[in-house]
Amino acid sequence: MxxxxxxxxxxxxxxxxxxxxxxxxxxxxxxxxxxxxxxxxxxxxxxxxxxxxxxxxxxxxxxxxxxxxxxxxxxxxxxxxxxxxxxxxxxxxxxxxxxxxxxxxxxxxxxxxxxxxxxxxxxxxxxxxxxxxxxxxxxxxxxxxxxxxxxxxxxxxxxxxxxxxxxxxxxxxxxxxxxxxxxxxxxxxxxxxxxxxxxxxxxxxxxxxxxxxxxxxxxxxxxxxxxFLAGDEEPAAPRIGGAAPDVNTGVALLQRPTEQANLLLGMPGITRNDPRRFALGVLNAALGGGMSSRLFQEIRERRGLAYSVYSFAAQHAATGMFGVYVGCQPKKAGEVLDLARGVLGEVAASGITEDELASGKGQVRGGLVLGMEDTSARMSRLAKAELVYDELPSIDELLARIDAVTMDDVRELASSLLNAPPALAVVGPFDDPSRFESALH
Structure with a gap:
């Protein structure tokens, strides 16, 4: 060499x-x-x-x-x-x-x-x-x-x-x-x-x-x-940006003879490199990131309508998705969807509480730091910095970005994401997707 x-x-x-x-x-x-x-x-x-x-x-x-x-x-x-x-x-x-x-x-x-x-x-x-x-x-x-x-x-x-x-x-x-x-x-x-x-x-x-x-x-x-290393090329640029595909709404139904209705609400999210991703982590934690989250408390703890309920964020170079999953009895599907949409609507309109902000930050901080106890996670962080982020901030810098998230940051992001028309995916013992259309309006 x-x-x-x-x-x-x-x-x-x-x-x-x-x-x-x-x-x-x-x-x-x-x-x-x-x-x-x-x-x-x-x-x-x-x-x-x-x-x-x-x-x-x-x-x-x-x-x-x-x-x-x-x-x-x-x-x-x-x-x-x-x-x-x-x-x-x-x-x-x-x-x-x-x-x-x-x-x-x-x-x-x-x-x-x-x-x-x-x-x-x-x-x-x-x-x-x-x-x-x-x-x-x-x-x-x-x-x-x-x-x-x-x-x-x-x-x-x-x-x-x-x-x-x-x-x-x-x-x-x-x-x-x-x-x-x-x-x-x-x-x-x-x-x-x-x-x-x-x-x-x-x-x-x-x-x-x-x-x-x-x-x-x-x-x-x-x-x-x-x-294999005989060439004289420069490293490929990180995968950032690009043209986002058009977003479709409506209901997709996969008929299966399951004992549960599997429901997934999806809304357009943000890209992997969007500076609002730290606010999104806090919002996700408050909505469906654990047993103390709003969705879990409302659907499982208070009403016993589901075993599994959570929210998630999928982020890519050009676009992203924010989603809510619930598994419930088929006859309860309509009620569960109404409850989930209600929780999302409340947060879209009013944001989260100070307690939820503090708890959300704690979850994101803890997940980050505890993950770094594992060498495989550290290895993944290095590679993703090269491939998709184009930066490798220190853990202290990441913690500072999380701590800097404000109530207004989360409220503005929630209003932007959760007011968007959703798509709905359903897997279960149903034969007519139109029965779920009302849950999207």
Whole structure:
């Protein structure tokens, strides 16, 4: 490696006494680490800046399909070799696909970090994507789709994104469809792999008992195999902004012979980088973030109408969603929806109380700080700073942003989000979506 191609910088060091450091290798591959010397393990993730939003309609499900296939063998290792190499030293290896990125992660003892880097780099750079494995894994992905369909609490979220954003990259399911996976050719998946799995799109993030320079050396050697780092590109820019898809309202119904009605109200939210995201965290906590939240108290505690009730925020580069989920007896669905809309209307009109503001801030602060006790969470934070946030504020700075949220901030955001016409997704024993139309007005 030439000095021209390698750039190392210190990002911050206030939180742990050890700095977060970042190195850019040839081809634009980034290595970001945080030293946590008080543990005896390392969490390492290889994050690729590609997700289901990057797929054409013909490629629907390719990102997730490919995630499976990269575990199926390289010229050096079989699928069994990959899993047994990590499991034989007591480590964990897995992966997940999201709308806007894909992650392959390993957690091992600090002494086994060289093995972990070698295995995951081999998978990312040298997978064979053989026809026989494409055919075999097709059945596995179809089983995963069937499992999603059998679980109404999973199916309803895909139903909502499809209802709200339609046949767009953000509206289509990460898993793809039965038709798209059944018809997926090996050439399609392999072409997707070759186009998107390039050094400029990859971030290697690690947190734990490590030395940055040693990690960089391991990564450079492992990823250089086969000339993978031979290019001269700059790192891809963080995924920020872009054109938001049109928002649809109305009711989407998936008829299932379930014992519960599964209900999900969805409203347009805010983007991942919106400065109001800290106020949104407080608002979400007050509305449906725990047992003391308004929705939980009103629907479950006071009236006993549901076991599971919560609110959530999904945030992406160009848009977002704020949602409320409730599972209840089918005959109680109308009453539950009226109650949920009533709670949302009250907060939209009047905001939250001082006690709710304090409690909401406490929940967001606690979730942030307690999450940082885990090296995997620290690793994820580093990677997302590179891929989607373009900043890595210290924990103290994040706490200050949370503490700065005011009653007016939450009230204005609630008025903006909760007054918007909602969409409704329903999974349950119903045959007529029109029976729920009144709940949207």
């Amino acid at each position: 030439s000095e021209r191609s390698v750039v190392t910088s210190t990002l911050l060091g206030e939180d742990t006494g050890a700095p977060v450091r970042r190195t850019v290798l040839p081809g634009g591959l980034r290595v970001v680490t945080e030293s946590v010397p008080t543990v005896r393990s390392v969490a390492i993730g290889v994050w690729v800046g590609v997700g289901s939003v990057d797929e054409s309609p013909e490629e629907a499900g390719s990102t997730h399909y490919l995630e499976h296939l990269l575990f199926k063998g390289t010229s050096r290792r079989s699928a069994l070799d990959i899993s047994s190499a990590i499991e034989s030293v007591g480590g964990d290896i897995n992966a997940f696909t999201a709308k806007e990125y894909t992650c392959y992660y390993v957690r091992v003892l600090d002494a086994d970090l060289p093995l972990a880097v070698d295995v995951v780099a081999d998978m990312l750079t040298s997978s064979l994507i053989e026809q026989s494995e494409v055919d075999a894994e097709r059945n596995v992905v179809l089983e995963e789709i069937a499992m999603r369909d059998d679980d109404p609490t999973d199916a309803i979220h895909d139903l909502m994104t499809e209802r709200m954003w339609g046949d767009t990259p953000l509206g289509r399911p990460i898993l793809g469809t039965v038709d798209s996976i059944t018809g997926m050719a090996r050439e399609t998946v392999n072409g997707y792999y070759r186009r998107h799995y390039r050094p400029r799109n990859i971030v290697v993030a690690a947190a734990g008992n490590l030395d940055h320079d040693a990690v960089v050396k391991l990564v450079a050697e492992a990823f250089a195999a086969g000339g």
